[in-house]
Amino acid sequence: MTSPPPPWALLAELTHSCPLHCPYCSNPLELVRRSRELSAEEWADVLRQAAELGVVHTHLSGGEPLLRPDLAAIVAAAESAGIYTQLVTSGVGLSAPRMSALASAGLRSVQLSVQHADPAASDRIAGHRSFAAKERAAAVVRDAELPLGLNVVLHRDNLDAVGDIVDLGVAWGAERIELANVQFYGWALRNRTALLPTRDQLSRARETVESRRKQLAGTAELVWVVPDYFDGVAKPCMGGWGAVSLTVAPDGGVLPCPAAGALPDLDVPNVRDRSLEWIWNSSPAFNLYRGTEWMSGPCGGCPRRETDFGGCRCQAHALTGDAARTDPACALSPDHALVRALAEAPSDDPPPDDARRYVYRGPRPARRERSRG
Numbered sequence: 001m002t003s004p005p006p007p008w009a010l011l012a013e014l015t016h017s018c019p020l021h022c023p024y025c026s027n028p029l030e031l032v033r034r035s036r037e038l039s040a041e042e043w044a045d046v047l048r049q050a051a052e053l054g055v056v057h058t059h060l061s062g063g064e065p066l067l068r069p070d071l072a073a074i075v076a077a078a079e080s081a082g083i084y085t086q087l088v089t090s091g092v093g094l095s096a097p098r099m100s101a102l103a104s105a106g107l108r109s110v111q112l113s114v115q116h117a118d119p120a121a122s123d124r125i126a127g128h129r130s131f132a133a134k135e136r137a138a139a140v141v142r143d144a145e146l147p148l149g150l151n152v153v154l155h156r157d158n159l160d161a162v163g164d165i166v167d168l169g170v171a172w173g174a175e176r177i178e179l180a181n182v183q184f185y186g187w188a189l190r191n192r193t194a195l196l197p198t199r200d201q202l203s204r205a206r207e208t209v210e211s212r213r214k215q216l217a218g219t220a221e222l223v224w225v226v227p228d229y230f231d232g233v234a235k236p237c238m239g240g241w242g243a244v245s246l247t248v249a250p251d252g253g254v255l256p257c258p259a260a261g262a263l264p265d266l267d268v269p270n271v272r273d274r275s276l277e278w279i280w281n282s283s284p285a286f287n288l289y290r291g292t293e294w295m296s297g298p299c300g301g302c303p304r305r306e307t308d309f310g311g312c313r314c315q316a317h318a319l320t321g322d323a324a325r326t327d328p329a330c331a332l333s334p335d336h337a338l339v340r341a342l343a344e345a346p347s348d349d350p351p352p353d354d355a356r357r358y359v360y361r362g363p364r365p366a367r368r369e370r371s372r373g
Ligand code: SF4
Pocket: 234, 298, 299, 300, 302, 303, 304, 305, 306, 308, 309, 310, 311, 326, 327, 330, 331, 332, 333
């Protein structure tokens, strides 16, 4: 077997603990307990191995990575391994002294999550009063002169405010604003009825983003991550399975994507047992859907198979029970009717109250379920 090309990015999930309870959380349904988290020394070893393997960029993420008191030591370890570090945070807990310690340790940029431009709506979606902390965090990043990015998960409750969200990002000094339409696996699947937008909402939002993009050219970059339920086109999830990046979970499990731990047939390797080099090059988990040889059905002979890699394995599993099937988001998939039925279901009429409730993410939300408004 020839070795695959090296990875260039590593998503380091330092902890699954988080002050927010977002209804679309992309962390696994089973969260890793704090007592099982890798230590700072273990992370330093992972980052050293990652650099040897070819990784040049790491996202320090979670949960909320600021909940790790040893975060600056982990940043310093990445810096000394020669890896660029970006902090992915809710902003809760990012004080000026903390920012200064992280910048001194070598942190290169910060990506801040935002739920809405309206403070009350943002707090309601997050299931936690956090908007004011985000605003303070943005100012602290700006004062530290680090590049700031915003990431926003778009869904039924904030798509109509996308123009205001872009304006907020620009006012806060963001250089890059990632507008990612919600993906339905993991926790988001539980909230699909409440989160699924209408086709009209999406086309209005797309037009707004296009026009803001022209206005902001040269000032801020707007990234629009497509709503694959609606476009009939599978997304090239993770740039391909085991192709460009890997995810290390808080307990050292290594995955080809953050959601892959939910796939029943995946034997998840762990950095506590094996080297990162073996995991990337030789583990069954990373080779299961790598390349195109595993493909059957319409993907097998499709000219787009090197472009979208058959779409998302986690979505194929979530919707059909079989991760090896063509992603049902693709119009050529024999299962595409599943997605079409879901995409056509909502209307512009307000749904009944029950459909507008979120099941908030745990592990210990103040209240398990809250109604809108
Ligand atoms: Fe992509 Fe497979 Fe659909 Fe072809 S059939 S466009 S490879 S998902």
